[in-house]
Amino acid sequence: MLKLEHAAVMTLVALCVAAPSSTVWAQEVEKSEEGVEKGEEEVDGGEEDVGGGEEEDQGPLLPEGMTLDEVLDRAEKPAPEDFPDPVPDDQFRFFLLVDQLEYRYDLEDEPDQVGTELQGYVGGDYNRLWLKSEGEAGWQGDAGFEGESENDLVYGRLISPFWHAQIGAQYANEWTEDKYEDIWAGALALQGLAPGMFELDASLYVTQNLNMLADLEAEYDIRITQRLVFQPRVELSFAAQDIEERGIGVGLTKVVGDLRLRYEVLREFAPYVGARYQGLTFETADLAEAEGEDTSRFFVLGGVRFAVY
């Protein structure tokens, strides 16, 4: 059946082609269907001089020792197992961007800080395992080191050209010389590039105590020259309820505003200087004030941004 239709189409081909030599081609094709042996003859036929005059049609180019039918059968099948991928376009990659590794000099009388922020992933184009981490530590004199960090490990999927939807867990901790506290939370996030070229990361957390928290980070690169980049950055934290033991009040709890000026010695290596404002807000600020703590801090900072891949 298939063969019959095939022959019919080839005849159609022959009829449609205006040049007279095409008939020769069609005949050759049909011939090669008839017999295996003849297929070989055709391939070798090229060696003899065809002679001058018009270009002649010699039928399809076939691998040595294969008939047209065999080639057409082969064309129906996926590549043989021992063939490599012609374009391995689904390979896994590793990428780590240490966005902040910096020293923060406190402008008032609080202790200085060392701060980090990094994010990295392993995975392909659409599915990735992300690590997003943020932390700070300071030397408190006699009280020793104090610090805190938030570490999100999430699975992310590219749901639209610019947005990764992420789900996973957060491990947050706080420590002083004599106290270590930590808390686990489930995390949901949306990370990507918003219209206007804002890098955005919005995360929602439900802690092991069933408290709900949210975090919104936005940053924007303003290129001053090809290598000098000014980057404003804002981070807002929210809570859906009071968490007194952690000094958190409902609503907007904290605002962090950063300005960084970096020089891209390489795209993946840029030292920078900058400034930071960090303030507790609303009820959270009230709670801190009641404890006798400062509610806002100013820093000047310097550090390096780099990527590992």
Next chain:
Amino acid sequence: MSRRSFVKGAAAGLAGLAISPSLQAKSKPKGVAGNFSVLDASKPGGIDLYIERKDLLIDGKVGRPITINGSIPGPVIRMKEGREALMRVHNRLGESTSIHWHGMLVPFNMDGVPGISFPGIDPGETFTYKFDVRQNGTYWYHSHTGLQEQLGHYGQLIVEPEDDDPVDYDVEHTIVLSDWTFEDPTTAFKKLKTMEGYYNFQRPTIANLDDQVKATDKGLMEVIGKRLNWDWMRMDPTDIADITGSTYTYLLNGRSARENPTFTAEPGQKVRFRITNAATMSYFDFRIPGLPMTVVNADGQNVEPVETDELRIAVAETYDVVVTLPDDKAYTVFAEAMDRSGYARGTLAPKEGMAAKVPELRRRPMLTMADMGMVHGSMKMAKKAMGGEMEMAKPVKYEAHDEAKVSPIKNRTELPVKDLPTMVEHGPDEHGPGSITMAKNAYRQFDEPGVGLGDDNRRVLSYGQLKVLETPKDRRPPTREINLHLTGNMHQYIWGFNGKKWSESQMIRFKYGERLRINMINDTMMNHPIHLHGMWMDLYVGHEYGKNPRKHTVNVQPAELLTVDITADAPGQWAFHCHLLYHMKAGMFRTVAVVRDLEGEPIDAEA
């Protein structure tokens, strides 16, 4: 004392002091890139090609390219139409390799695409390529394995015609343009994948706002407004080339601009340049200031001679031009990278050692709203409308359909071959996360020379000027069409067709013997040189049907609607892909299966 001998002396002196012998040996490679030979693959017994990693001086610095018979580019391989070509390829690399004969019609197992034609050539192995040569013209060859092409694995291929050559010339010179980096190509690919705009050092900045005001005659506020507009769309209007002169050294026959390769001819002689763009990612704008060029051949096919001052040569295309050396002066052969981040250069002169003035690089172009298919306020469209060619008729919609599951058309009706729609509107299908569909409309651009060209009073070649010299045999109207959107997500560096990478796709079926049409719709903001293996593409440029040019690689401009008709006369499986190496590597690739009929099951592309 010349500088070189001084350096040598200094090195020797240092070596005497402390430098270890191994380091010294490494810093002194024997060869210089660009010393390639000419081989005749149609001679009895054929030829041998040795693929080998070797230290060579490239632009005066030590590189470690993949050489063919010791050189980059590889030897010029000549063949004779009507005879058999025989090449034994010996792999002396530590990895698999291959050679694809670009533009040559061959049995599918001789096409040299690992994974489609054959398994590749293992280290230490020899593969024998043997096929009948049934065409003539200028072609080229290159590795189809991994990113080897970036490392110098390419060369020119010339097929001499069996009959008289219609081109009249006295001397012939070959030009292989390419882009070289001392970086590991794998690293370059990683950078593209992870850090958008990594190589672009011509971005819009605060510092160049003023410059932009001067260049465009627009007010500062208008320029800022435009920038915010692009920002709003999350696009960069200077995204002209993914990899730029910031890492590339542009080469002409393996030589950098300052090495100035020279082509000699007697005054009054007609010189035929066979030009191949063997670059992985770089388009070149080619001109010889002071000399008009007559284009006589495109992609190996003779065309009606057309005189021009400049031509853009997309990656993987070839053009033959004839110029007459008018006097005993030197003329610069100038190939400017499309994004103006560098150039390759040579000299045409009566004798070695001469040089002419090297032109300044022009201002880097910026994309316009027209490149996004925005009709209103677009210069391109306005120009067209004024010329009366463009009817502002309602655009047609070409929906993307799953290219792997095209059902055969029961009533085979012939499709029109003239006056095809000038514009299509994008359908609702946004092709998923792998595609940022920027162009809401796509339109015919075969009369457009391309971004950054045509506004400085030079004549620039466009596809619309190409006419085949002799009408090829099969010019039946096609009876089936496939709409193929060229898609990409430049932010994530995902490239594909209809939003899918190769690994997500199934094979595209062509029915053996059929004439079919592919409407390519470029949804992206980049140019893509699309290459079909094994078969010709008859490019619709609005001529009488028999005169439309025949190509192996077609450049599709941003927001362009481009139509090719194909005779599916090559049974087997073939590659169809974007020839920007890193776009291909990122998935802008399909396997085409030329099969008995269209009704079969979808064929998985991946084994």
